[in-house]
Every structure is written in structure tokens, then in C-alpha cells.
Amino acid sequence: MDELPAFDPGCPMLGFLQIGDKWAAMIVVSLDGGPRRFTELKRALPAVSAKVLSETLRTMQRDGLVRRTSYPENPPHVQYQLTDLGRTLLPLIDAFGDWAAGHLDTLLRARQHYDSRAEPQVGRSS
Amino acid sequence: MDELPAFDPGCPMLGFLQIGDKWAAMIVVSLDGGPRRFTELKRALPAVSAKVLSETLRTMQRDGLVRRTSYPENPPHVQYQLTDLGRTLLPLIDAFGDWAAGHLDTLLRARQHYDSRAEPQVGRSS
Numbered sequence: 001m002d003e004l005p006a007f008d009p010g011c012p013m014l015g016f017l018q019i020g021d022k023w024a025a026m027i028v029v030s031l032d033g034g035p036r037r038f039t040e041l042k043r044a045l046p047a048v049s050a051k052v053l054s055e056t057l058r059t060m061q062r063d064g065l066v067r068r069t070s071y072p073e074n075p076p077h078v079q080y081q082l083t084d085l086g087r088t089l090l091p092l093i094d095a096f097g098d099w100a101a102g103h104l105d106t107l108l109r110a111r112q113h114y115d116s117r118a119e120p121q122v123g124r125s126s
Numbered sequence: 127m128d129e130l131p132a133f134d135p136g137c138p139m140l141g142f143l144q145i146g147d148k149w150a151a152m153i154v155v156s157l158d159g160g161p162r163r164f165t166e167l168k169r170a171l172p173a174v175s176a177k178v179l180s181e182t183l184r185t186m187q188r189d190g191l192v193r194r195t196s197y198p199e200n201p202p203h204v205q206y207q208l209t210d211l212g213r214t215l216l217p218l219i220d221a222f223g224d225w226a227a228g229h230l231d232t233l234l235r236a237r238q239h240y241d242s243r244a245e246p247q248v249g250r251s252s
Contacts, residue, residue: 061240062236062237062240062241063233063236063237064232064233064235064236064237064239064240085229085232085233085236088225088229089225092218092221092222092225095218095221096218099214099215099218103211103214106190106211107189107190107211109190110188110189110190110211111188111189111190113190114187114188114190115188
């Protein structure tokens, strides 16, 4: 077989592939219906810390996927919304969600099979 | 606007969404042409450490996406290949790659714009 070509570590595409991370995908889905405040997103994603959520939002803002608008009210408030570019991710995320939902049984069976063969490990986290 | 429904942190789908990570996607693409040895994959992905590569392969094995076969030769050798399930990810990854390639200019411009507005930070890594 031919030698595999190496992925170029300097390729700018590499960084963008990180937007495929699980929180970014869930943020895009959460913003599908319209602008949201940080506290609303935090409530929708209870498994993510406020620190990671705000870092992920900042990365998505930097990549032009999310727009942050602050309103000079009292108390001040900030809203996040999808940009047109961010919105183009929705069909991809839907397709991936359909894939995961359609193969959930197979995935769960594979995990059970793998774990049943694995050697017991002391102190293994659940 | 209606309150956002919370993503259930206990949902087993959450774990699978992690296979969307950048290394997993590149491993799937690297195995598209047939079985590969660990050293071949390592060479194809110079930006990933051997430790992370083997952890990612183990996770993909556990999820039934990759099959690991060891041949009792001298010296022994191990090969990784896509399972039928792993192969079903290829069109999704292709679609995401097309998205990234098609929007690369927009993404790069968004980053430049964001960085030009950001405050200079001492000791910021490049």
C-alpha cells in the first residue's frame, strides 16, 4: 500500500476542525432558535463549566460563527447569536446527530463488548 | 423566547459526540484506503503525540469504529482498520471537510478581524 500522506501541522484547516468539538456543536444547536444570554446557554449545557463555555464562545466568535452583542442597559446584558456562517453548520451537525442516533445501539453494544474483555483496573474512574 | 431545553449530561450520545474530535476524524480518513500500522498513522499525523494517538485509537476501538489486529510474527506487528461502522463516518467527515475548505477564506478573515480588535496580551502564545 502507498505511504500515507502526512497532514500538515501548519495547515490553518487544523484549527477549524476543533469547532467540531462537542460543546461548539451544542452551542450552535442551542442558538438555532435565536439570540441567547450566557446564563441561558449555561443552563442548557449543565455539563460544561462556565469557564469552558465562555472560552468556547470566544473561539466561535473569533472564527466568525457567533456574534456577541452587549446592550448598555442597567444591569448590562450580553447576547450571543449565530452568524450566517455559523448557521451553515446546522445541517452538518444535524447529519452527525442523525448518525449518532441511528447507530446508538451498535455503539453501546461495541462499548459493552470492549469493556467486558478489558482487564479490570484498580481505581478506574466510572 | 421559550426556555432552552437542557442537554442531559447523562445521555450516552454525549460521549459519542467526542468522536467528532479532530484526531479521530483524521484517523478515519487515514484508514480509508485500508489497514495501517501504528507507525504509519503516527507519521501521517505528525502534530499528535504517540500517547494521544494510542488513546484516541483505543477510544475508537471501544466505540466499534476501528478494529485492532495483532499478528504473531517476529517482530510482532499490529494493524488498525476501519470497521463497517467506522466507514459510515466517511461521508460526514467529507462533508465537514468540504465545509471547512469552502469557508476557509471567511474563517481566516474573521480571525484576523477579531485579533486586530483584541487587546494585546503579554506572554500570549502564538
